[in-house]
Amino acid sequence: MPAARAVQVLLPVALDRALTYAVPEGMVVEPGDVVVAPLGSRSSIGVVWDGAPEAVEGARLKAIEAVVAAAPFPDAMRRFVDWIADYTLSPKGQVLRMALRGLAEEGEAKPKFGLRATGARPARMTPARERALAVAADGTARAKPRLAEAAGVSPSVLDGLVAEGALEIVELEPPAPPPGPDPSRPGPTLTPHQQHAAEALRRTVADRAFRVVLLDGVTGSGKTEVYCEAAAEALRQGRQALVMAPEIALTVPFLDRFARRFGARPAVWHASVGESGRAAVRRGVADGSIKAVVAARSGLFLPFRDLALIVVDEEHDGAYKQEDGVAYNARDMAVVRGRLEGAPVVLASATPSLETRINADRGRYARLVLPSRFGERAMPEIAAVDMRREGPPRGQWLAPRLVSAVTETLAAGEQALLFLNRRGYAPLTLCRRCGHRMKCPNCSAWLVEHRFRASLVCHHCGHSGPSPRACPSCAAEDSMVALGPGVERIRDEAAERFPEARVSILSSDLIGGGERLAAELDAIERGEVDIVVGTQMVTKGHHFPKLTFVGAVDADFALGAADPRAGERTFQTLQQVTGRAGRGDRPGRALLQTFDPDHPAIRALVAGDREGFYAVEAKAREAALMPPFGRLAAVIVSGPDRAAVEAHGRALARAAPKVEQVRVLGPAEAPLAMVRGRHRMRLLAQSPRAVDLPGYMRDWLAAAPPARGALRVAVDIDPQSFL
Ligand SMILES: Nc1ncnc2c1ncn2[C@@H]1O[C@H](COP(=O)(O)OP(=O)(O)OP(=O)(O)O)[C@@H](O)[C@H]1O
Numbered sequence: 236m237p238a239a240r241a242v243q244v245l246l247p248v249a250l251d252r253a254l255t256y257a258v259p260e261g262m263v264v265e266p267g268d269v270v271v272a273p274l275g276s277r278s279s280i281g282v283v284w285d286g287a288p289e290a291v292e293g294a295r296l297k298a299i300e301a302v303v304a305a306a307p308f309p310d311a312m313r314r315f316v317d318w319i320a321d322y323t324l325s326p327k328g329q330v331l332r333m334a335l336r337g338l339a340e341e342g343e344a345k346p347k348f349g350l351r352a353t354g355a356r357p358a359r360m361t362p363a364r365e366r367a368l369a370v371a372a373d374g375t376a377r378a379k380p381r382l383a384e385a386a387g388v389s390p391s392v393l394d395g396l397v398a399e400g401a402l403e404i405v406e407l408e409p410p411a412p413p414p415g416p417d418p419s420r421p422g423p424t425l426t427p428h429q430q431h432a433a434e435a436l437r438r439t440v441a442d443r444a445f446r447v448v449l450l451d452g453v454t455g456s457g458k459t460e461v462y463c464e465a466a467a468e469a470l471r472q473g474r475q476a477l478v479m480a481p482e483i484a485l486t487v488p489f490l491d492r493f494a495r496r497f498g499a500r501p502a503v504w505h506a507s508v509g510e511s512g513r514a515a516v517r518r519g520v521a522d523g524s525i526k527a528v529v530a531a532r533s534g535l536f537l538p539f540r541d542l543a544l545i546v547v548d549e550e551h552d553g554a555y556k557q558e559d560g561v562a563y564n565a566r567d568m569a570v571v572r573g574r575l576e577g578a579p580v581v582l583a584s585a586t587p588s589l590e591t592r593i594n595a596d597r598g599r600y601a602r603l604v605l606p607s608r609f610g611e612r613a614m615p616e617i618a619a620v621d622m623r624r625e626g627p628p629r630g631q632w633l634a635p636r637l638v639s640a641v642t643e644t645l646a647a648g649e650q651a652l653l654f655l656n657r658r659g660y661a662p663l664t665l666c667r668r669c670g671h672r673m674k675c676p677n678c679s680a681w682l683v684e685h686r687f688r689a690s691l692v693c694h695h696c697g698h699s700g701p702s703p704r705a706c707p708s709c710a711a712e713d714s715m716v717a718l719g720p721g722v723e724r725i726r727d728e729a730a731e732r733f734p735e736a737r738v739s740i741l742s743s744d745l746i747g748g749g750e751r752l753a754a755e756l757d758a759i760e761r762g763e764v765d766i767v768v769g770t771q772m773v774t775k776g777h778h779f780p781k782l783t784f785v786g787a788v789d790a791d792f793a794l795g796a797a798d799p800r801a802g803e804r805t806f807q808t809l810q811q812v813t814g815r816a817g818r819g820d821r822p823g824r825a826l827l828q829t830f831d832p833d834h835p836a837i838r839a840l841v842a843g844d845r846e847g848f849y850a851v852e853a854k855a856r857e858a859a860l861m862p863p864f865g866r867l868a869a870v871i872v873s874g875p876d877r878a879a880v881e882a883h884g885r886a887l888a889r890a891a892p893k894v895e896q897v898r899v900l901g902p903a904e905a906p907l908a909m910v911r912g913r914h915r916m917r918l919l920a921q922s923p924r925a926v927d928l929p930g931y932m933r934d935w936l937a938a939a940p941p942a943r944g945a946l947r948v949a950v951d952i953d954p955q956s957f958l
């Protein structure tokens with residue numbers, strides 16, 4: 236059989252390679268075309284991939300069923316899918332699946348039909364027919380329900396007029412697309428620093444070449460205004476810009492800001508956009524009619540027709556790392572996508588990740604600095620509250636110094652923010668009589684009380700149940716007590732201490748979707764709230780002009796965890812959250828409640844010594860060969876049977892190829908030893924930067940015994956989480 240009549244097709248299933256299919260007589264396909272192909276007993280959508288088809292006996296080859304009228308996958312997209320699969324050791328088909336999102340509903344927008352008067356009169360006239368023809372007499376085509384409504388007649392009257400030739404069915408003009416963003420509208424007057432950075436970014440976009448730029452500006456320095464100027468350049472070229480945000484909570488305020496600048500909102504892409512909305516975005520991005528998109532990490536897989544710029548806002552944010560399925564870091568993959576597209580990538584942050592910072596220091600990335608806040612505003616004054624000496628009385632969580640600060644803030648008519656990185660009411664519920672602790676039946680984790688929902692919830696598997704009145708172990712009545720605070724409890728304490736204050740709580744589980752959150756954020760911005768209590772959601776990007784005080788209830792939340800980035804995370808999170816204070820015309824201050832005031836991260840925050848912190852952190856990581864100076868890759872073995880998981884972990888360790896520069900640690904029981912009924916063991920490979928660690932991992936897994944039965948082996952390159 237001639238080779239030209241067979242092609243490779245990649246299907247969105249957990250297969251690592253494309254399959255060979257015959258191309259039926261008369262069908263023309265090229266790499267990138269979206270097709271339907273048989274797979275087992277069903278049909279699947281797929282993409283014609285590159286590479287020579289395998290020599291398969293022609294007669295046994297299954298044929299492509301149809302070509303789908305959808306935007307093809309350009310070469311850069313196919314290379315992107317290949318690259319991610321290769322780097323993350325994921326099946327190519329699984330990566331393709333992410334890139335096919337929104338496609339099922341794509342295709343041409345359905346033509347809509349309407350009715351128009353022909354000028355002919357029906358043989359028999361009725362008052363209803365008169366009315367319908369009177370409305371239609373202006374010659375415009377109207378959809379049937381519109382015409383029926385305007386004339387006050389039933390649709391069957393119109394059908395009768397069509398049958399008699401007095402009305403004809405015509406295709407309606409598709410509605411004009413809403414106006415796109417307009418780059419010619421004037422932006423704000425930039426400060427000299429902002430102007431310098433904006434001009435550099437504008438030139439970078441104008442150069443139409445891949446380049447990574449770190450936009451490093453303190454909180455409130457106007458990074459958003461500056462990268463909007465880069466987007467403006469992309470729009471002036473008639474090309475496309477993608478702005479990525481780590482959380483949907485950030486996108487809504489951004490949409491309004493973008494609309495103020497460009498006169499129209501950008502398109503939005505994330506998981507909670509409905510299917511038809513996603514299909515529309517995908518289509519518009521592919522045909523080039525959508526010029527600007529703000530997206531969560533999955534937006535990286537959109538088939539842009541002519542991408543001129545990628546902005547990764549809050550590039551340091553851990554939410555860019557996807558942990559399930561294909562474990563990838565969207566910030567890193569944005570750089571890969573930019574390279575494949577030949578488009579510049581802007582990484583923006585007030586607290587760049589050490590990875591990005593070192594890349595900038597070593598000249599791999601350019602760096603633009605905004606050293607001060609917009610409008611001469613000072614950075615907030617930060618101090619530590621030593622919980623060992625000046626902690627709150629038993630049963631309370633706000634130290635006296637913090638309470639006075641809130642009191643003063645409220646007295647001045649300003650807003651206070653209390654930050655605690657823990658959802659729910661209390662992280663632990665225990666029996667006062669026998670000491671029994673409420674634990675998740677499926678995970679090695681305590682159940683977290685959520686008073687709002689009146690339930691005990693596992694934050695790892697979602698298990699939830701009512702709070703028991705009697706102890707499940709000793710049956711003592713009313714003996715269960717809540718230990719430790721979550722945001723709900725802090726809200727209660729704030730409401731109790733400040734009965735006059737309007738308290739609002741911002742936590743991902745209390746809020747119904749992005750628009751609801753936007754309303755809450757608006758209320759805060761307008762000053763209709765006095766005390767905001769929130770989880771890490773409040774740390775990012777928000778701009779509340781009246782907020783002048785930030786109290787971190789537990790500044791040590793990340794310390795102590797077995798995480799090489801614990802110090803960095805602490806610094807970043809607290810810098811971001813304290814950065815919400817004093818952005819309006821009054822100065823801000825912040826207090827950090829800590830048991831470890833001498834920790835380098837806390838000390839750096841108090842001293843305002845960001846550079847010092849980066850220097851110390853970089854040194855420690857370099858000495859320990861931790862990222863970005865070394866590479867890490869994790870292997871997580873899991874399964875329902877603990878002994879089998881352990882045995883497989885050991886077998887994996889034995890199979891690890893002995894390579895001089897790679898160190899393999901483990902297996903060790905994961906800190907989260909069980910999740911969803913599966914026991915977990917971890918192994919970690921560590922190497923210097925120069926080593927191709929993904930390549931090593933591939934060799935390792937190939938040499939290892941296969942995971943049989945219910946055992947699962949997951950690989951996480953550049954892990955962010957070590958649980
Ligand atoms: N040149 C300017 N003219 C008018 N307003 C400005 C200007 N620059 C910044 N602002 C305003 O200052 C505030 C802070 O700017 P922006 O939110 O862009 O800072 P940021 O650097 O992104 O902060 P963060 O890192 O904390 O999110 C915003 O309300 C913004 O509109």
Ligand SMILES: [Zn+2]
Pocket residue numbers: 675676677678680693694695696697698911
């Ligand atoms: Zn659980």
